């Protein structure tokens with residue numbers, strides 16, 4: 001195993017690598033080569049082009065490349081979260097012509113050794129997968145939680161008109177505190193400011209029953225509700241919503257729309273929904289959509305992650321009421337964990 005860039009990578013024991021891979025820390029200059037091998041990733045919904053520069057600047061993250069004969073053939077990012085206990089693996093990809101040869105396995109093991117050598121307190125690896133996991137995977141991983149994935153697409157301008165009819169104006173600028181209402185409809189959802197987020201997620205136990213296995217899964221990243229993680233989350237552009245600040249039963253986190261490589265003027269919207277109430281989930285979904293389609297022009301791929309039993313009725317609602325196109329049938333997002341040796 002040849003290790004490049006010894007200034008930033010600690011000296012790990014040299015081990016023979018049958019694949020002849022060289023590992024290095026990714027830099028700005030590698031961007032084009034990484035994009036060239038990422039053409040087919042996530043059906044065009046790759047977040048890496050948007051996130052790459054930020055990732056390189058994050059102090060708790062390392063982006064590692066594997067090269068073969070000098071050419072980039074794989075990437076993985078590792079991020080230390082949960083007060084230093086968890087190594088989060090993200091962005092894993094291997095160039096199409098190099099798949100099925102064990103490259104991902106080598107890279108995962110290298111990154112694990114690297115993180116452990118720099119952060120001996122790391123105990124577990126966590127990752128989020130949306131492929132079908134089999135018995136072999138569950139010998140390796142513990143399941144932390146799973147969410148159904150609902151992927152729909154629409155033109156922002158078309159949906160905007162429909163949403164104006166479906167979402168009352170008073171719900172558009174959802175208040176930062178609960179409003180009392182005498183109508184039979186549930187009161188409008190509440191948008192949380194950083195103080196309210198901090199209070200609700202960190203100083204009370206109110207979200208424990210709402211979050212799946214006490215985990216905030218935001219845009220594929222699983223976080224334990226801890227102050228150190230909240231500092232990471234609060235730096236991101238996210239809308240945080242709950243149905244009620246005193247007795248929350250439904251909560252959601254929505255990214256601001258960002259461009260994805262599927263085509264020009266294509267945006268991605270990621271909504272993580274926690275809780276089991278369909279009416280409240282629908283209400284928050286509509287509210288997020290209306291907030292973000294107000295000024296957007298172009299196509300939107302909207303991916304919502306929700307409690308599996310809510311998938312079917314939410315998919316019916318999307319097709320019949322919103323008249324948006326369902327991109328794929330039911331798939332799952334699994335957050336899994338294994339011990340770091």
Ligand SMILES: CC(C)(COP(=O)(O)OP(=O)(O)OC[C@H]1O[C@@H](n2cnc3c(N)ncnc32)[C@H](O)[C@@H]1OP(=O)(O)O)[C@@H](O)C(=O)NCCC(=O)NCCS
Pocket residue numbers: 041042091092093094095098099100101102103104105106108127128129130131
């Ligand atoms: C998934 C992918 C990275 C696998 O790469 P590969 O080099 O063909 O995989 P390998 O030949 O090393 O064999 C699979 C190994 O990778 C692991 N693996 C496969 N898919 C994985 C995933 N999505 N996340 C983490 N590990 C994965 C397997 O558990 C196995 O590990 P093991 O050696 O400890 O048993 C590759 O097919 C790819 O780039 N796909 C497109 C991008 C993608 O879907 N990435 C996953 C993001 S969740």
